[in-house]
Amino acid sequence: MTFSLSQLIKSRQSEQYALHQKYINPKLTRTLGVIGFDKIWVRGEGAYLWDIEGNRYLDLLAAYSAFNLGRGHPVVKQAMQELLTLDRPNLVKMDVPLLAGLLAEGLVKRMPPGLEAVFFANSGAEAVETAVKFARAATRRPRMLYWDHAFHGLTLGALSLNGAAAFRDGFGPLMPGFDMLPVDDLEALERELRKGDVAGFIVEPIQGKGVHVPKDDYLPEAQRLCRKYGTLFICDEVQVGMGRSGRFLTSEHWRLEPDIVTLAKSLGGGYVPVSAAITRRSIHDKTFSSLKRCQVHSTTFGQNEMGMAAGLATLYVMDEEHIVERAAATGEKLIRGLTALKERYEMISDVRGKGLIIGIEFQAPRALGLKAAWTVGEAAENGMFAQLVVMSLMRDHHILVQVGGPGVNIIKLLPPLIIGDEEVDMIVSAFDKVMAEAAHIKGKVWGMSAELIKHAIAP
Numbered sequence: 001m002t003f004s005l006s007q008l009i010k011s012r013q014s015e016q017y018a019l020h021q022k023y024i025n026p027k028l029t030r031t032l033g034v035i036g037f038d039k040i041w042v043r044g045e046g047a048y049l050w051d052i053e054g055n056r057y058l059d060l061l062a063a064y065s066a067f068n069l070g071r072g073h074p075v076v077k078q079a080m081q082e083l084l085t086l087d088r089p090n091l092v093k094m095d096v097p098l099l100a101g102l103l104a105e106g107l108v109k110r111m112p113p114g115l116e117a118v119f120f121a122n123s124g125a126e127a128v129e130t131a132v133k134f135a136r137a138a139t140r141r142p143r144m145l146y147w148d149h150a151f152h153g154l155t156l157g158a159l160s161l162n163g164a165a166a167f168r169d170g171f172g173p174l175m176p177g178f179d180m181l182p183v184d185d186l187e188a189l190e191r192e193l194r195k196g197d198v199a200g201f202i203v204e205p206i207q208g209k210g211v212h213v214p215k216d217d218y219l220p221e222a223q224r225l226c227r228k229y230g231t232l233f234i235c236d237e238v239q240v241g242m243g244r245s246g247r248f249l250t251s252e253h254w255r256l257e258p259d260i261v262t263l264a265k266s267l268g269g270g271y272v273p274v275s276a277a278i279t280r281r282s283i284h285d286k287t288f289s290s291l292k293r294c295q296v297h298s299t300t301f302g303q304n305e306m307g308m309a310a311g312l313a314t315l316y317v318m319d320e321e322h323i324v325e326r327a328a329a330t331g332e333k334l335i336r337g338l339t340a341l342k343e344r345y346e347m348i349s350d351v352r353g354k355g356l357i358i359g360i361e362f363q364a365p366r367a368l369g370l371k372a373a374w375t376v377g378e379a380a381e382n383g384m385f386a387q388l389v390v391m392s393l394m395r396d397h398h399i400l401v402q403v404g405g406p407g408v409n410i411i412k413l414l415p416p417l418i419i420g421d422e423e424v425d426m427i428v429s430a431f432d433k434v435m436a437e438a439a440h441i442k443g444k445v446w447g448m449s450a451e452l453i454k455h456a457i458a459p
């Protein structure tokens, strides 16, 4: 008997939802049905997905930014295939593998001055955990600060830096002394820093949840204050790094020089989970402080050959295909197109972002009937209208997007950075049609709200 993956997929494909219902997460399975995302995906390439019926969909989730290069980029795929044929000695552990050294060199070249020591892990949350440990070891201080609405991952340490009750509730007590700050508030930051017990302040240079772009002077000033009080300034670039905002690092928009940068998601080229925390040598040395402590922080699959090869191929493609510059140019066009819609539809209150991280925020309509429908929806669940837009884009336009955080009326777009004019036109025209429909209470958009409300109040 031989093992055939394609045979296995073919023979069991139709059981996908039943298997998840039984063995994995029935609540998610049910939710996908309600919002019309219960497809059987059979192929992914570039910015597109195909379902079992042969329909093509534009994927603006991009696995929350893991597919910046699109799916199945030929160069990364070739590197993966080549690696398998090489039978390299993977994970010897008592070893310093070449590919990890090369990827570290490639990353350091792209960092702001002074960041020259790399730690590789597997997920974004793990890179954040690393940053917290580095900050504590380097400063010998216990506390961490983070922003309201922040998202840095869902492991317990990272969850203690999460600014949304929706994620935190039920898992406490979380880390003591990890305290939340109001967004864009320098006085509140300085008040805490002055206490002299803060190891690190972690911030997403553009906040993923809600797509909040900090006030222009906030980040440079926050960095200055951190230096003044001996606190490490940490930029979590897990989602917005790797070219997403039209710079390799989003912190470059403000010429920041953080003490630690975290990366993940697209670093693995869409094939392998890989993450990194990149810091100053002096900070790294405080954790790995003696020969005896040379592995005091580590993870079994860190530096694995598959991940390192994917990272190297990804950096190569980013240079060859000018991915960062393309993201900046395409993002500008897309933001311009969506902003023009804001002039025409009163329910769009804001379009914001940089490069290809874009948020579209909605507000209550003025017309009485529509306003009543909005109010009923919001009473059942905050952010209901944004969910209706997500469902409409999926059902009528075959476009995958997400609500930009728990309980917000914001849609977040994270397209693969390889999209071009064709996709920009598709996105703007689809939003145009959905917003035109949403202006009519008897239209298809509001027609879905009863089912959603039922789901929102279900256990």
Ligand SMILES: Cc1ncc(COP(=O)(O)O)c(C=O)c1O
Residues within 6 Å of the ligand: 064, 122, 123, 124, 125, 126, 128, 151, 152, 153, 154, 204, 208, 236, 237, 238, 239, 240, 264, 265
């Ligand atoms: C800014 C940021 N940090 C950390 C994480 C956690 O990454 P992971 O899901 O790979 O643990 C995420 C995930 O979305 C993120 O957006």
